[in-house]
Amino acid sequence: MADQLDSSQIKKFITTSPKPVVDTFAQIDSTQTYSLKHQFITPHVVIADHQTQGRGQRGHRFYSPKSSGIYMTITLPAKQRFIMKPGVLTAGLGVAVIKAIQPYVQKRINLKWMNDIYLDQRKCGGLLVETHSTSDNSIRSFVIGIGLNLYTHSFPKSIQQRAGYLFSHQPLVSRNQLIARIYDYLVKMARASDQDILNDYEKRLIWIHQSVTYQINGRQQIGRVLGIDDMARLLVEDQQQQIHHLNYRDASQVRLLQTR
Known part of the structure; x- marks a missing residue:
């Protein structure tokens, strides 16, 4: 080459x-x-x-x-x-x-x-x-x-x-x-x-307004991606309509929710 x-x-x-x-x-x-x-x-x-x-x-x-x-x-x-x-x-x-x-x-x-x-x-x-x-x-x-x-x-x-x-x-x-x-x-x-x-x-940013799975402290969660905040944390709305500010240290394995 x-x-x-x-x-x-x-x-x-x-x-x-x-x-x-x-x-x-x-x-x-x-x-x-x-x-x-x-x-x-x-x-x-x-x-x-x-x-x-x-x-x-x-x-x-x-x-x-x-x-x-x-x-x-x-x-x-x-x-x-x-x-x-x-x-x-x-x-x-x-x-x-x-x-x-x-x-x-x-x-x-x-x-x-x-x-x-x-x-x-x-x-x-x-x-x-x-x-x-x-x-x-x-x-x-x-x-x-x-x-x-x-x-x-x-x-x-x-x-x-x-x-x-x-x-x-x-x-x-x-x-x-x-x-x-x-x-x-x-x-x-x-x-x-x-x-x-x-x-x-x-x-x-991919998957905005789409549902994803993610893990916090080893527990899998489901939420909808809304965007990012002023610290570049991921904004996710959970199934109870609560909004979470996810930082990279605590949240892992963010994946698009697979539906059948």
Whole structure:
């Protein structure tokens, strides 16, 4: 495949400031693990052609086969507004990634709360947000993992029913260009207002006004998705017409309710 990762090309395509350090690897265990280990504080991008232990949300692995996706971690200095509202940060990241890649994807890309990239009701990517803190627990930087299935057409049996890809064949745009665009849009997002971020996120949120199942403390619940609040928590109306503000830490396994 001619679409080789090239740090010099990525840096050339980046148009925003501050410019990051860019490291590329043919193979790595995890770009996220590497970035956390090195405790970057200033803008830094780590990309791998293949991950042997790609990390996803809640301890899951992110399938990262060679030369068929974007597997990267972007470290950015922490901003107080996002420390106070981490949900808004995560929402903004999803919006930024979609804005970066949507012009090259024929169908509309959407977001499943909180941080899954969806196309045709299949997960094509995800985001993982962690932090680097000092010894006194002051957050210094956000460590943002981004995994995208670009043209991954073969998946392990465990995820075959829900995994998807963004391109049916290799697009004209290169991975280097897409990576640069994602970085640019992330930097621009960090300068946008909370309300603009939340509005853009809700426009892409799937399953609004549809019934879903979800779990809180291991117990399955049923409700109807109404949208998100000003903290990017999911608004769900339960079967007794009570409205719940779900945060990502407490609510899990949000699934569309299957009816017969």
